Every structure is written in structure tokens, then in C-alpha cells.
Amino acid sequence: VRLACLGIILLLGALLFQAASDAQTPPGSMGMPMVAPLFLENPQLSSMLTLVNSATISESADVVLLDPEGHQIVKRTITLGPHSQAEVAVRELLEAADSTVTMGSIEVNASDENMAIAAQLSISGQSPARALHFEEELVMPMAQKSKVTRAAVVSIAGSPVIALRSLSNITQRITVECLDEHTGLIKSMVNVPPGALVLWRACVNDGAIAEPFINVFDGDESKARRSIGLSVATNGAPGGVTVYGVGLRADDTRGSAYAPINFVDPAQTRSSSTVFTGVPVGPTDSMVGASFQPELAVTNFGKAPADTTIHYSFTGLVQVQTDLVAHVVVPALSTRTVALPDLEADPGMQNSFVIDSSARPGELYASMRSVSDATSWVSDVLGMDAKQSHNGGLHPWNIADGTSSTLLLFNHTRTAQAFHVFIAQETTVWQKNYTLGALETRAISLNSLVATGQKDDLGQVLAPYPQRGQLGWFTESHEKGTGRLLEGRLIGRLARGFNCGMCTVLCGASTSPSTLTLLSTQTGTATETAQWCTSNLTCPGQCTGTPTTHTAIDQCSWAITNNAIASIQGSTTGATVTIGGLAPGLTAAQVRVSTATCLFIPQTQVKVQQPGQLYVLSDSYKILNGCPNTKYRVIAYQIQTAGGAQGIDITLDTQTKETFSSVGTNTCNTGVKTSGSCSTDTGGQIHDEFSVNCNTVGGSCGFTNTNQQWRWCPSNGSTSQVIATIGDLVVHNDGISVGGSYLVYPKGTIFGPSGKI
Amino acid sequence: MTLLCVLLIGFVSLACAQQEIEPLEFGSVAGEVVDQNGKPAKGVQISALPMEKTHVMGKVIYAVSGPDGKFVLSQVQSGLNMICFAKETELYPDTRFSASTDDLSLNPIVKVKRDETTTGVIIQLGRKGVKIIGKIVDKRTGLIVQKTGLLLYWSDEPSKSVETTAALDGTFEFVVAPKPLRLEVSAPGYKHWVSPVILAGPGETKELRVNLEPVT
Numbered sequence: 010v011r012l013a014c015l016g017i018i019l020l021l022g023a024l025l026f027q028a029a030s031d032a033q034t035p036p037g038s039m040g041m042p043m044v045a046p047l048f049l050e051n052p053q054l055s056s057m058l059t060l061v062n063s064a065t066i067s068e069s070a071d072v073v074l075l076d077p078e079g080h081q082i083v084k085r086t087i088t089l090g091p092h093s094q095a096e097v098a099v100r101e102l103l104e105a106a107d108s109t110v111t112m113g114s115i116e117v118n119a120s121d122e123n124m125a126i127a128a129q130l131s132i133s134g135q136s137p138a139r140a141l142h143f144e145e146e147l148v149m150p151m152a153q154k155s156k157v158t159r160a161a162v163v164s165i166a167g168s169p170v171i172a173l174r175s176l177s178n179i180t181q182r183i184t185v186e187c188l189d190e191h192t193g194l195i196k197s198m199v200n201v202p203p204g205a206l207v208l209w210r211a212c213v214n215d216g217a218i219a220e221p222f223i224n225v226f227d228g229d230e231s232k233a234r235r236s237i238g239l240s241v242a243t244n245g246a247p248g249g250v251t252v253y254g255v256g257l258r259a260d261d262t263r264g265s266a267y268a269p270i271n272f273v274d275p276a277q278t279r280s281s282s283t284v285f286t287g288v289p290v291g292p293t294d295s296m297v298g299a300s301f302q303p304e305l306a307v308t309n310f311g312k313a314p315a316d317t318t319i320h321y322s323f324t325g326l327v328q329v330q331t332d333l334v335a336h337v338v339v340p341a342l343s344t345r346t347v348a349l350p351d352l353e354a355d356p357g358m359q360n361s362f363v364i365d366s367s368a369r370p371g372e373l374y375a376s377m378r379s380v381s382d383a384t385s386w387v388s389d390v391l392g393m394d395a396k397q398s399h400n401g402g403l404h405p406w407n408i409a410d411g412t413s414s415t416l417l418l419f420n421h422t423r424t425a426q427a428f429h430v431f432i433a434q435e436t437t438v439w440q441k442n443y444t445l446g447a448l449e450t451r452a453i454s455l456n457s458l459v460a461t462g463q464k465d466d467l468g469q470v471l472a473p474y475p476q477r478g479q480l481g482w483f484t485e486s487h488e489k490g491t492g493r494l495l496e497g498r499l500i501g502r503l504a505r506g507f508n509c510g511m512c513t514v515l516c517g518a519s520t521s522p523s524t525l526t527l528l529s530t531q532t533g534t535a536t537e538t539a540q541w542c543t544s545n546l547t548c549p550g551q552c553t554g555t556p557t558t559h560t561a562i563d564q565c566s567w568a569i570t571n572n573a574i575a576s577i578q579g580s581t582t583g584a585t586v587t588i589g590g591l592a593p594g595l596t597a598a599q600v601r602v603s604t605a606t607c608l609f610i611p612q613t614q615v616k617v618q619q620p621g622q623l624y625v626l627s628d629s630y631k632i633l634n635g636c637p638n639t640k641y642r643v644i645a646y647q648i649q650t651a652g653g654a655q656g657i658d659i660t661l662d663t664q665t666k667e668t669f670s671s672v673g674t675n676t677c678n679t680g681v682k683t684s685g686s687c688s689t690d691t692g693g694q695i696h697d698e699f700s701v702n703c704n705t706v707g708g709s710c711g712f713t714n715t716n717q718q719w720r721w722c723p724s725n726g727s728t729s730q731v732i733a734t735i736g737d738l739v740v741h742n743d744g745i746s747v748g749g750s751y752l753v754y755p756k757g758t759i760f761g762p763s764g765k766i
Numbered sequence: 767m768t769l770l771c772v773l774l775i776g777f778v779s780l781a782c783a784q785q786e787i788e789p790l791e792f793g794s795v796a797g798e799v800v801d802q803n804g805k806p807a808k809g810v811q812i813s814a815l816p817m818e819k820t821h822v823m824g825k826v827i828y829a830v831s832g833p834d835g836k837f838v839l840s841q842v843q844s845g846l847n848m849i850c851f852a853k854e855t856e857l858y859p860d861t862r863f864s865a866s867t868d869d870l871s872l873n874p875i876v877k878v879k880r881d882e883t884t885t886g887v888i889i890q891l892g893r894k895g896v897k898i899i900g901k902i903v904d905k906r907t908g909l910i911v912q913k914t915g916l917l918l919y920w921s922d923e924p925s926k927s928v929e930t931t932a933a934l935d936g937t938f939e940f941v942v943a944p945k946p947l948r949l950e951v952s953a954p955g956y957k958h959w960v961s962p963v964i965l966a967g968p969g970e971t972k973e974l975r976v977n978l979e980p981v982t
Contacts, residue, residue: 756933
């Protein structure tokens with residue numbers, strides 16, 4: 010469910026949610042949009058909702074605040090421009106509604122079934138000597154498959170407080186299991202009224218309601234720092250309760266600090282491997298002055314010991330190094346903090362972890378945090394299922410006011426994978442294809458892309474302004490990679506991780522032109538364009554959907570169905586190929602465009618033609634401007650393929666020339682000459698004019714040229730070929746005979762190589 | 767305007783009458799075609815009519831304006847040239863010919879130098895011509911008449927004419943200036959046929975059915 014922060018919100022869900030969010034009526038246990046179970050708004054902590062729109066058009070979403078009893082406090086419609094982000098301050102919404110509520114829940118509901126919105130809640134503030142910040146992933150209850158949701162959290166003090174937000178219209182009996190690393194299983198039960206928000210101390214004996222005073226997370230220092238696992242089960246329907254938790258990470262002279270606890274439905278976990286992408290380890294460039302040490306814990310919710318290995322991969326300047334850095338057997342129903350050795354690391358955060366276990370999917374949970382004690386800078390890293398159904402991510406980016414944004418991508422597979430990255434900045438969608446080797450982590454700094462003006466695969470660059478927008482990435486199918494966006498702020502020592510997933514599939518491919526017409530010695534090009542769609546219903550996607558604006562590079566392979574007619578010259582695997590005509594005929598250039606799960610084979614029809622005859626379009630005597638007393642005749646020919654009446658017009662620009670067996674003397678003394686060199690006939694049409702032109706001789710002066718022939722000049726420089734023999738030209742001042750006829754030829758007359766047909 | 771045309775035609779006639787035969791040299795002409803509203807016009811055929819020297823017989827060299835209206839016409843004889851245009855699909859007749867236009871001032875006169883390109887030539891399309899189409903059949907049988915001779919001319923100035931024959935299927939088509947016209951049709955074994963004056967406005971198409979009466 011953590012992955013459900015992807016706000017692909019269905020109209021159906023929206024309609025159902027309308028009833029659920031009614032101010033006075035507790036919601037029914039039905040499918041719903043995204044929910045943040047807990048917001049906090051008090052003098053110490055504030056909540057900020059970030060929305061991202063991946064659509065190519067403006068979209069809107071209703072943001073609804075609910076009080077602890079489930080009553081609507083305020084609803085505001087937020088409109089997001091194409092490929093944009095928006096931040097919604099909860100404090101502002103509460104003030105607008107004159108509400109003094111300090112905690113509650115948020116529901117986000119899209120208005121359009123095609124809307125693709127990601128949302129995430131950030132809770133931040135300032136304790137006496139340190140910045141406070143933690144992220145809350147929004148939950149999509151309608152995607153919940155089981156009645157259970159689980160989490161692990163590394164190294165906290167006291168009892169975590171979990172927010173239980175009912176989405177049901179019945180009172181639910183909630184069973185909470187705390188797998189405390191020190192004390193083992195602590196079980197408690199609590200009734201949650203319809204629609205209510207209950208804060209529950211999950212790791213004290215029998216549990217306890219936590220009153221919603223300001224420092225609700227403080228006041229329990231009874232237990233030393235250790236790691237825990239949490240399991241929450243309802244007796245209601247799946248999705249009847251959403252859960253979010255907060256633990257006390259530190260409480261010292263610098264004040265309190267908290268750790269987020271994001272819950273995941275075990276039924277949605279597809280593998281026994283958890284991936285942590287782009288973990289700050291050691292000195293980190295984008296968070297200057299801080300040296301990070303990762304902390305890791307694992308909880309085994311299963312009934313058998315889980316053999317667990319921790320592999321660490323860091324990407325250096327020349328290679329990826331992967332090491333087994335820890336091995337632990339986690340007993341059934343227990344939690345262990347895993348000691349990690351000192352690790353060699355990349356300062357660009359190109360460091361990732363993979364936790365593998367022998368437990369069944371959904372039984373072993375891992376939690377990781379990277380801490381810089383010297384500066385109290387903390388980066389919580391969300392673990393991802395190695396076989397998550399999403400194949401991409403959708404995040405905001407921001408480089409304003411000294412903020413750094415770094416997209417961190419990790420290929421956790423054993424083969425190279427293509428990652429398609431698109432970064433939207435107003436109307437520009439910068440897009441680039443990155444290939445990551447096995448177990449390679451790639452950090453892509455938005456600040457660097459902008460500062461250096463790096464070009465994308467289309468030659469575009471990101472402008473210096475605006476300094477924020479939306480970005481996304483995807484692999485060609487799911488299970489091929491993970492990613493997140495890390496936003497770092499020197500002021501306040503913030504490290505915000507954005508983890509929302511999305512599904513993008515190859516949903517079509519086309520070629521252009523649809524028909525490529527070539528002369529038999531010509532070359533032309535055909536181009537393939539893949540279409541990518543964001544799935545709005547299921548993940549993994551079904552190779553269908555609404556195309557997005559990005560044009561990622563794909564796997565493609567071209568072939569000609571009849572190589573006697575045309576052939577591909579050069580590479581057959583590029584988006585654009587060169588096709589050469591060989592012989593007259595019809596064939597096709599097919600291209601296989603594929604990902605691991607989707608295949609499309611569009612084709613361009615290739616028509617190869619060869620000039621073979623001339624077709625008379627018109628033949629007329631006209632009066633040339635300024636020369637009224639001299640005969641002037643002009644014949645317009647269309648170049649055709651051979652075949653007599655079945656000849657086909659060749660409308661390509663074609664090169665021809667005329668030749669004669671002999672050229673006679675012009676008795677009009679006008680110096681008429683013929684054009685005997687090859688020249689281009691636009692659209693395959695020849696206009697041949699005959700006249701001795703204005704002269705002072707008059708009468709029947711003129712000349713005779715014998716055996717006029719038209720020749721096609723092949724573009725490859727080979728010998729010209731006769732396509733039409735017209736015959737003798739007798740061009741006199743008072744009469745013009747072409748091919749033995751003073752009378753004009755009717756339209757439709759055809760001349761072939763041997764003469765009139 | 768009339769005076770200008772007279773002068774222009776006279777000048778061209780005089781130029782054509784020169785006896786001096788000089789070696790032919792070529793340059794190019796580049797410019798833009800715009801419509802009556804000044805917007806780029808694409809697909810217009812551009813050709814040059816030499817005014818000082820005998821023009822080359824044979825294949826007519828055309829350029830075609832692009833989507834931005836721009837064109838480059840090569841193999842233009844050096845010296846003064848009248849730049850002519852045509853787009854008969856949109857009823858702009860070829861202004862090379864006398865029956866096609868009554869406003870020669872629309873054809874720019876440019877000087878072309880050997881191996882150089884004369885740039886900045888602007889062609890503005892004038893008013894459209896008219897299209898005369900029809901079919902010639904035997905009045906009694908309705909069958910197509912072959913070997914016809916057609917002469918279309920301005921009724922008030924018969925020297926402005928076009929002479930051709932009908933297509934093999936008996937049809938014919940002209941695109942000429944929007945002037946009062948007359949069509950004469952002859953064919954072996956049939957009485958000579960003369961149309962009444964044909965009146966059509968710019969951009970209009972007139973269809974004629976010519977029923978030839980056999981000679982008894």
C-alpha cells in the first residue's frame with residue numbers, strides 16, 4: 010500500500026469516496042482514493058502536502074481534512090498545471106476554516122479518471138536544537154488486499170505511537186502486535202469507532218490511547234533505543250483502517266527527533282527482497298559537512314527463522330562493487346538491529362542495499378535510516394519490494410533557495426537495464442535514457458543538469474528557471490529497478506525522500522511515413538516512435554493506456570519483408586533506418602518494438618518505382634507573353650512506371666534529360682538550344698516547350714531535331730535509361746510537329762521507350 | 767496599369783527581336799510567394815521568362831514554393847527575366863502565357879547575373895482565374911468525339927488564346943484569366959461549334975457540354 014501514493018485515482022473511487030467523506034456520516038468500508046492517516050499541526054510540527062501531476066493537461070484534486078472523529082474540516086480543490094507540482098500547507102487550510110484542530114487525516118480525491126497524481130505528506134518543524142522532519146506515504150485503501158498491515162522501524166526509544174484511521178462504517182476491533190527487539194511480542198487490542206482517528210501506544214503492555222496533546226510522541230522514555238516491528242490487523246474488511254506511526258528517534262539535549270513508520274500490506278509484497286536505493290553513506294556531496302552512517306533493522310513476522318543477507322553495492326568511478334556486508338538469522342516473530350561494518354561509499358549517494366531472506370514474501374520487513382550524528386542530519390530511506398508492481402516513479406523536484414534534488418536509480422538485477430527519465434519544467438519535458446549495469450546506482454543531480462545545460466536525447470536543455478517541476482522515471486517492465494528522489498536542504502538539514510511509484514508501459518508504436526516511395530536507386534528513411542502509457546488501473550500494466558509526452562528510447566529491430574525490392578542500409582536497430590530501393594515492387598519495413606512484456610510490430614509500406622514511360626497530361630498551343638506571332642507549343646508529361654495504361658504515376662522529384670540523334674540548324678537565327686543535362690522534375694512532371702521564339706525572319710523558318718528521347722537519370726550516378734521516345738521535332742515559326750504530329754496529343758497519350766504506345 | 771502592361775509587352779517584344787546571339791549564362795532567383803493577404807503561399811510553380819535573350823527551348827525549369835512561401839529558381843538565363851507563376855489547382859493560371867493574365871505587373875522583372883542569385887523577389891498572387899471544363903460528344907449518339915481541336919480565347923481580344931485537343935475520354939480543361947471567353951471546337955466530320963460568350967468570375971468553374979453535330 011505504500012506504493013499506492015501513486016495517485017492514479019479512478020472515477021469510481023472518487024464517486025465512492027464522495028460518500029465516504031461526508032462530514033456527518035462515517036464512511037462506509039468501500040474503495041477510496043489516497044489517505045494520509047495522520048497530519049499534525051501544532052506549534053512544534055507542521056504538515057505540508059505535496060502533489061505532483063504527471064498528466065499533459067491541467068488536473069484538479071480535492072484535498073479534504075478530517076478531524077479525529079472523521080468529520081470534514083475543510084475541502085479545497087487544487088488545480089495542477091501539466092507536469093507540475095503543488096504544495097498545500099495544512100495550516101493554511103485549517104486557518105481558512107477557523108479550525109483549531111491539531112491533528113487529523115487527509116484524503117485526496119481526483120476529479121478525473123485519467124488523472125495521474127502522486128502525493129506525499131511531509132511533517133516538519135523545529136525542536137530546540139535540531140530540525141524535525143519525517144515523511145508520510147499516502148495509502149490507497151482500495152488497493153489493500155489483506156486485513157493486516159506491517160512495518161519495521163530501526164532504533165527508536167519508548168513506544169511508537171501509531172495513528173489508526175478508520176475508513177469503515179462499523180467499529181473495528183484492531184489487534185496490534187509489537188515485536189520489540191528487547192522484550193519480544195507485545196500484543197494489544199483497541200476498538201476504533203467508525204471514521205475515527207485513534208492514536209495508540211503500540212509497544213506498551215496492553216497498549217494505551219495516546220491523547221492528542223502537542224508532544225504526543227514524547228513522554229515515554231521507559232525503553233532504551235532498539236528496533237521494533239509492528240503488525241496491525243482489523244476484524245473488518247481489508248482497507249478498513251489505514252495506519253501510520255511515529256517513533257522517538259532521539260530525545261537529548263538538542264530536543265526530540267522522530268522517525269516515520271510507514272506501513273505496508275504484506276499481501277502486496279511480491280518478493281522476499283527489500284531494496285534501499287541511494288543511501289547516504291559516509292561524506293555526502295549534496296549534504297555538505299555531514300558524514301552518514303546507515304542503520305538497519307529487520308523484523309521477521311513469520312513463524313520460522315529467516316536467514317537474511319545484506320548486500321551492499323556502491324558505484325565508484327569505474328565500477329560497481331557489491332559485497333555481502335551482513336548475515337543474520339532472524340528468529341520467528343522477532344526484530345533484530347543489524348550491525349553494519351564501515352563501508353566504502355560513493356559521496357554522490359550511489360550506494361544501495363539489498364536485503365534477501367528465506368522468509369516468504371511479506372514476512373520479513375526491513376527499515377533503514379542514515380544518520381549524521383554530528384549535524385543531526387537524518388535521511389530515512391524507504392525500502393522497496395524488489396518485485397514491486399510499479400516500474401517507475403513520479404516525484405517533484407526543487408532546486409530553489411539552495412535546495413538540491415537528486416534522482417537516485419538502482420538496477421537491482423543482474424543484467425543491464427534501461428531507465429527512462431523525464432523531467433518536466435513548464436512545457437519542456439527533458440528526457441533521457443540511462444543504461445545502468447547490474448547492481449549499479451546512478452545519482453542524477455537536477456542542480457547539475459540545469460547548471461551544466463546538459464542536453465537530453467532530443468537535444469533539449471533545462472532552463473535556469475523555473476527551479477521546480479515534476480519528474481518521472483521508468484524501466485521497461487516491473488522488477489527491473491527502483492528509484493527515489495532525495496531533496497536536500499542545507500538550511501534546516503532536511504533530507505526529504507520522495508518514493509511514489511507509477512506504472513508505465515509500452516502501449517504502442519508507429520512508423521513514419523506510412524508509405525515510403527522510392528525510385529529503384531534511391532534511399533529514404535523510416536522512423537519508429539514508441540508510445541508509453543501510464544497505467545491507470547493495474548500494475549504491472551497491460552500494454553494499453555493513454556500515451557504520455559515522453560518518447561523514451563526502446564528496443565527495436567527493423568527488417569524488410571522482401572529484400573529483392575528494398576534493403577536496410579546500415580544499422581537495423583536504430584529508431585530511424587535508411588532504406589534503399591532495389592527493384593520495382595511493393596514490400597514493407599517492419600519494426601519490432603518491444604519491452605519484456607509488450608511487443609508491437611508497426612510497418613512502413615515501401616513502394617519502389619522505376620520510371621518507364623511518359624503520360625501526356627496536356628499538349629497545347631499557347632501565346633507566350635511578348636511573342637504573339639510565333640508558334641509556341643508546350644507538352645506536360647507525367648513520369649510513370651512502365652505498363653502502358655496500367656502505368657503508375659511517379660510523383661517523386663525525378664531527374665531526367667532529353668537527347669536527340671541530330672540537332673538541326675535554326676534558320677530563324679534565334680539561337681534556340683536544347684537542355685541536354687539532367688535536371689529535376691518536381692512531382693515527376695516534365696513541361697517540354699517548343700518554339701523558335703521571337704524572331705525577325707518569320708515565315709517558316711525553324712529547325713528539325715531528330716529522335717527526341719527522354720532519359721531517366723538515376724540518383725546513384727549510373728547510366729541514364731530511355732523512358733520515352735517521342736520522335737522528330739520540327740519546330741518552325743508557323744508550325745510545330747512533335748513525333749510527327751502537328752496536332753496536339755490528347756491527354757492520356759503514352760510514350761514508352763520504343764515510341765507512342 | 768494598362769499603360770504599364772503595354773509598355774512591358776512592347777519591351778519584351780523588342781527584346782525578343784534581338785538578332786545578337788550570345789552564349790547563354792545562368793544564375794538563380796530567390797524570393798517568396800505571398801497571397802493577396804500577404805501570407806506565405808506554398809506549392810506555387812515559379813518560372814522565368816527571359817526578356818533580353820532567347821530562352822532555352824526544351825524542359826521548363828520550375829521551382830515550387832515551400833510551406834513558408836520561399837523559393838529558389840535555378841538555371842535562369844542571365845539578363846532581365848520576367849518571373850512568372852502558376853498554381854492551377856487553386857485556379858492561378860500560368861502567367862507565362864498571354865491568355866492567363868491581364869495584369870502583367872504581377873510578374874516581377876528581375877535582373878539575373880551569371881552564377882549569382884538575385885534575392886528578395888516577392889511574388890504576390892493576383893486574382894484567381896477561371897476554370898473551363900467540359901466534354902465533347904456526338905450530338906446524335908452521345909459518343910465521345912476524337913481528334914477534336916479546341917480554341918479558347920478572350921472574346922474581346924482573340925489573340926489571347928489557347929489551342930489544344932480534348933483528352934482521350936473527350937474531356938477538356940482550361941485555366942485562364944477571368945475574362946469574357948469564347949470556345950471554338952472543330953472535329954473531322956462535324957460542324958464547327960462556337961460557344962456563346964462565357965462569363966465567369968475569378969475562382970469560378972464553368973462546365974460546358976459540347977454536342978457536335980455531324981456533317982450530313
